Amino acid sequence: MTNRSTYHHGDLRQAVLxxxxxxxxxxxxxxxxxxxxxxxxxxxxxxPAHHFKDRTGLLTAIATEGYGLLAAALADPAHGSPTLRERGVRYVRFALTHPAHFQVMFQPELLRADDPDLLAARERASAELRAGVADLPDVPDARQAGIAAWSLAHGFATLLLTHNVTAAIGDRDPEEYFRSLAGLLFTP
Incomplete structure (x- = not known):
């Protein structure tokens, strides 16, 4: 059982999350x-209501944290500027390593849509996703290409998490499998 001194040190928020x-x-x-x-x-x-107010506040905090983690995973400056394909791989990796965040982030009906922290974190992640499209040569509609790339990564990640492609992938590494799928549609 957690003692009150832990709560006063700020650990309760993280424990509840x-x-x-x-x-x-x-x-x-x-x-x-x-x-x-x-x-x-x-x-x-x-x-918990002291930190989150209600269930929606808690889910919004989870989504905010998730978008922050996703933005960091997509950027990862330690490994240089990733291509669009590698950003997709990082997106899939994020979904597999943070499945609970991933489930909550894309269910807007569960969240406070006007939460400023959520909006800022979502924008950081979106900017990192859009940055990958800039590497594509001769793209007539960057927005459309970005949606296509996001749809591929998000759809594949969702299918992995719901075990709908387990048999098709077999023992292949999901990240390598995604690289080959993305290679069918995107050159860089």
Missing amino acids: AAALDVIAAEGPGALSLRDLARRAGVSHAA
Whole structure:
């Protein structure tokens, strides 16, 4: 059981987020309850509301964190400026390593659409996705190409997470499989 001194040191917010991500990964966002998360964290049922206000606030915080993680994964300056294909691979990798975030991020009906932190994090991730399109030669409509690339990466990631392509991929590495799929449509 968590003691009150941990709560006052600011760990409760992170503990509730971590517990929420575990629940979402196992049972989906519909299974979330602030009361259950408080029980898991060993605090009063009202304590999570101090940080998140309500369930929507918690899900918005998860999506905000997810978009921040996605933006960082797409940028990763340590490995140079990635091509569009490599940004797609990073997108798929993000989905596989952060499946609970991924589930929540793309369900706007669960979120506070006007939350400034969410909007800023979403814009950072979108800017990183759009940056990959700039590498494509002779693209008549960059916006359309960006949507096509995002659709491919997002769709493939979703199919992986829902195990709909497990048999088709077999024992191949999902990232390598995605590289070959993207190569069918995008040259760089």
